Amino acid sequence: xxxxxxxxxxxxxxxxxxxMNQALERIDGWITVRDRRYVCVCxxxxxxxxxxxxxxxxxxxxxxxxxxxxxxxxxxxxxxxxDHVRRVYGPDLMLEELERSQAAGHRHFFYGGGPGVAARLAxxxxxxxxRINVAGxxxxxxxSLEDLAVPEAxxxxxxxxxxxxxxxxxxxxQDLWMARMRPLLDAPVLIAVGAAxxxxxxxxxQAPRWMQRSGFEWLYRLGTDPxxxxxxxxxxxxWFIWEVALQMTGLRKFELA
Numbered sequence: 001x002x003x004x005x006x007x008x009x010x011x012x013x014x015x016x017x018x019x020m021n022q023a024l025e026r027i028d029g030w031i032t033v034r035d036r037r038y039v040c041v042c043x044x045x046x047x048x049x050x051x052x053x054x055x056x057x058x059x060x061x062x063x064x065x066x067x068x069x070x071x072x073x074x075x076x077x078x079x080x081x082x083d084h085v086r087r088v089y090g091p092d093l094m095l096e097e098l099e100r101s102q103a104a105g106h107r108h109f110f111y112g113g114g115p116g117v118a119a120r121l122a123x124x125x126x127x128x129x130x131r132i133n134v135a136g137x138x139x140x141x142x143x144s145l146e147d148l149a150v151p152e153a154x155x156x157x158x159x160x161x162x163x164x165x166x167x168x169x170x171x172x173x174q175d176l177w178m179a180r181m182r183p184l185l186d187a188p189v190l191i192a193v194g195a196a197x198x199x200x201x202x203x204x205x206q207a208p209r210w211m212q213r214s215g216f217e218w219l220y221r222l223g224t225d226p227x228x229x230x231x232x233x234x235x236x237x238x239w240f241i242w243e244v245a246l247q248m249t250g251l252r253k254f255e256l257a
Contacts, residue, residue: 008077012254013050016065019086031163031188037064038178038190041090048236049172056172059179071215090193102131109136112168113197121201136160154184164189168197
């Protein structure tokens with residue numbers, strides 16, 4: 001068994017070899033010492049976005065933590081000898097951290113989501129965790145990365161003095177936003193959790209737990225939004241399997257860069 005401090009090279013992306021408790025401990029540690037980091041959650045889709053873009057890959061590889069968000073990522077890690085790796089799924093990471101933070105007193109800011117989503121998310125989470133400290137909520141208008149990653153957004157968030165900024169956008173836009181905003185934000189931890197805003201606010205239904213555990217969550221999501229997600233799952237998934245096979249057999253090398 002290899003150490004959880006290491007990273008698994010999955011097609012050139014360094015995925016953190018962790019389980020949920022290790023992820024939470026890292027986040028708590030960064031907040032305690034005010035160490036400014038950002039966290040990327042990493043399903044197959046993110047790996048393939050990194051394959052398409054060296055700029056996106058460099059942002060993932062510079063993250064304080066890249067969580068194994070999808071079961072295929074977990075399976076690859078275990079095949080590479082990281083037997084302890086467990087799924088650290090964005091919505092579950094948010095729920096676990098919020099539960100812990102009721103005692104720790106961490107302040108949370110929710111940034112992103114569609115119209116009304118972040119406000120519904122904050123309301124739903126307050127109902128679930130009565131003692132959480134919601135420092136602020138902001139739902140920016142739809143716009144480009146250049147429109148959103150601006151000093152005015154940093155001033156708004158910094159004024160609320162959060163410990164964690166949860167970012168709910170599409171990937172890789174949310175990851176690019178964190179990388180650009182990291183120097184401007186005082187909060188120790190930025191975490192991009194994408195669809196977690198929709199799931200936990202009740203805006204979009206989640207796959208049943210058995211589908212999440214078995215690796216078939218993609219099929220559920222494809223069925224609920226085929227027009228938007230067909231390329232992600234019907235093109236990226238087979239491409240991922242092919243390239244992992246090349247990596248595992250040594251027929252192709254993927255450098256962490």
